Amino acid sequence: MIEKIYGLLSEQQRKRGIRAAFAVLLRAILDFAGVAALIPILLVVVKREEGGRGMMLALCGAVLLFVLFKNALVVLLARVQSRYQLEVYREFSRRMFANYYHRGLLFLRGKSSVQLGHEVNYVCYTFSLCVLAPVFRMAGELMLVLLMVSALIIWEPLAGLLLCACFFPLAALYVGLVRKRLRRFGMEELEARRKQSRTVVEAFRGYPELEISGAFHTSLASFDQGMDFIVRNRLRTEIYQLFPSFLSEVAIVAGLALLIGTGSGDLGLVSGVFAVAAFRLIPAVRSVLNSWVMLQNASHTITVVEEGISDEPQEEAPGATPFTFKHAIELRGLGFAFPDGHALFNDLNLKIVCGERIGVRGASGSGKSTLFNLMLGFFEPTAGEILIDGQKLTPANRGGWHELVGYVPQEIFIIEGSLADNIALGQPQADRAKVMQVLEQVQLKEWADALPQGLDTSLGEYGSRLSGGQKQRIGIARALYKDAEVLFFDEATSALDSKTEQEINHALEMLSLKHKELTLVVIAHRESSLAFCDRIFDLDEKR
Template sequence: MKSIKKFIKYYKPYKHLFFADMFCALTLSGIDLLFPVIVRYLLNDVYILNDSREIVRYVIYIGSALLAMYIIRYFCQYFITSWGHIMGAKMEADMRRDLFEHLQKLSFSYYDNHNTGKLMSRIVTDLFDISELAHHGPEDLFISLIKITGSFIILVTININLTLILMFFTIVMIYFSYFYNKKMRSVFMKNRQKIADVNAVVQDSLSGIRVVKSFANEEIEIAKFEKGNMEFLETKRDSYFIMGRFFSGNSFFQGLLYLSVILAGGIFISSGSLESSDLVVYILYINTFLNPIEKLINFTEQFQRGITGFERFLEVIETKPDIEDRKGAIDIVNPKGNIEFKNVSFSYNDKHNVLNNINIKIEAGKKIALIGPSGGGKTTLCSLIPRFYEISEGSITIDGIDIRDITLKSLRNSIGIVQQDVYLFAGTIRENIAYGRPGATQEEIIEAAKRANIHDFIMSLDEGYDTYVGERGVKLSGGQKQRISIARVFLKNPSILILDEATSALDNESEKFIQKSLDELAKNRTTLVIAHRLSTIRNADEIIVLTDEGIKERGKHEELIDRGGIYAYLYNMQFEEIS
């Protein structure tokens, strides 16, 4: 019921369309109920008249009325089928929008624990049946209720004994439907889960297709896909077995119902308690009575498909973001860039601390380098500044303001990040650079590209800034992608800059070229550099050596070399490798 209540809320923006749809459904049901009444009137009152001209006159009147009714029925059916479905499609689109918007609010920790392919399945596959449920659900229930109630009242007036037989079989069918309804709900949920697993394998395999081919492991990927595909087939097979028993069982009970009514009706006619014309009308009304029941039976499958998809939708939509704006959070615009870590500790999933009691003070405009072994927490420390993760203890301030008291949007707008793993969106070079500041002019985009030393290369391409970069920028080299990402940050023009091993994946020539762009980008900005190649940070204002035990050393390059500690060891080791 909780899920259904939340589902009903999505009707609110379309309530006028909904009530119009229900009015058309009411009109359509009323017309369908009138037809057997008219047939009974013709059989019992009109066709027994002795005057043929009188019969023709009645038939013309009744025929004209029926024609008018079916013209009205045509327009009602048209509205239900077209605008009713459009309403359902709009609700589905609203849910998909809400889901995508909510996914944008969730923090990195959520995505660390959830597969992208499975999330895509919830956005796309799980909501496919929502549209049909949103449209047909209330309509089928409404029409069925009217037809069942109306036809039952009329059936009682024709012959109450036959109606008791009818009710017995109806109760049996309702119990039978309830029993299989529970089974279908379980198997449809399994279907959702298994197709999500298939989507996850597909997304993972296609995203890493170059790795797959480089290791010639196509057969392994095919085997992984086939395993998930066959598991999905098994759940589909189970669902169709249950559906087969469900629908065939209900058809069997309907057949028994007709058989019982015909046999009992014959006995009642022979005893004089029922007219043969009334039996004909009764059988017509049985069809009117059973059609909505059959519609409800079919609706149970549709309901289970739709509601299981909606429940999986709710699982995500009800996940509360663990990082949100505090009440009363303020915007910061162009901060000076003074950053301070005060007794900061952090752990993933409440396990052992990755960072423990970190204290760092960075003055505005200074360049701070973070080095140390993998797993020491360098990237994690930098990820805490834009609140990609929430600190466990302590505080981080910018210009003396706790970052938790700053709105996320203004905080992140003040920080630019250049990473080792550059992500370019499928689109043009212009669109990827403009991602740094949506709405930037062409002149501003070009200026940013020039400062990143990528403009001349872009102009050498046939389509210039309108060149399509491919998925994840696959058509560009690593150095070219990196410079486009730098141009993106130039355009953003943040006060604080984070360089996360931005040149470690490049060759020496590309590194030197890009290092100039990074030095230009870092001017007059508070900069944190995570470095693998220590030669790039010799001129840093301060170098901090961070290990899994915390801050082990800090100072300028010369000081740390003279000290002969961890930094000196790492620096000399790299120097020997180069030699």
């Protein structure tokens, strides 16, 4: 497991990890020194030397100052360790987020967004909190145990050996009995929490349908069932976490009994030193075993993180020629099949000349949206190629192509921000004059002027304060704001009423008349939505 964790870390993280490990080692030494500082007090008390009370008080004051200084250093060293763990969490979470995003649309559509979000946020945090932290904690406490046992063996071999004979067999027995169960509990809890998140998100998104159907009770029942399982699982885990306290106390009592039964010499002094050592060893052993329990329970996160950060985000090919679009988009012998082997089309040929208005028609399942995803570079063809002014479109250079295109899907992506932020999506600062200009072009200027805060008005979560027609116009305005030369319109009016659809189509027609160089590629079911197109490409005829 340690080898796997080490393999996940980058070279820079490993170097920083050495500093964190050194801080753990220093903490163990300081804790050992704190226990050792109590021994002189014990010796003075047991031997009751003359002039003792004043000397004892002075010695206690000196030890107190040392303990305060030691604990101040321990706090600083603990901060070094915590900062490192949180830096790993931040970097892993960011890498996983970027990797999942850059794996592309095909990957994202094949996964649950709730699951991916859970892994990016919760699993990476759990890895830092319940894997890295226990490893450091176990290393520090084991070092402390080693120092104390070694010192005890050197000073009084019998006491040290009895301590080992009592502690280690019980710890080994505990580890052997619960290891597999704890790993299983961790996996079961992860899956249960994923289902809980999915249940909540689905209920909130499907509120109208659930309310009309009176079906919320099914979501609530599923939530209750999942919560019951999580509670039962957590109770089982916490029972196992109580065992270390019991085992360590049994070990100490057994050790004292053996020491008294077999020891010789000054049993009072030896027992006192044994008790002082046990005073710190009990929480140390308890911490080791509890950290081990936590590590086993969260060990599944190692596999999730390993898979999530394994791919580095694709970058633009160095020296790639920027795209220009002055002539045509060409599809030559294009074919595409999904990873499961399902083929949509083969040997597809199409040429779209700059400034044309092309409609794409076909029955449901004919591959209209897939064709768009291919032309946008989201999917990679399994056969043939796509050329933009003669330059082949590939995953490595598609970023240059995206600078020239606008995309208006059926469900417009609305961020939880202002109107200006949504129009100038991805820009650090919106050009407000340009935003008003494009809003006028899509006939939304009067509406924007009437908003309570104008361009700074929040559009709500997922655009909850917008009508369907307003969302589509915002999608078009977004494409115009970035000066798109090609506008892909993917069944964007299919969910609108006929009047709003006519208004959107009229707005598109006016845009194409005003901007002769603007190329429109439109997918639609209704013939009326394709009426303004120069020609229609029928996928059913081409398949």
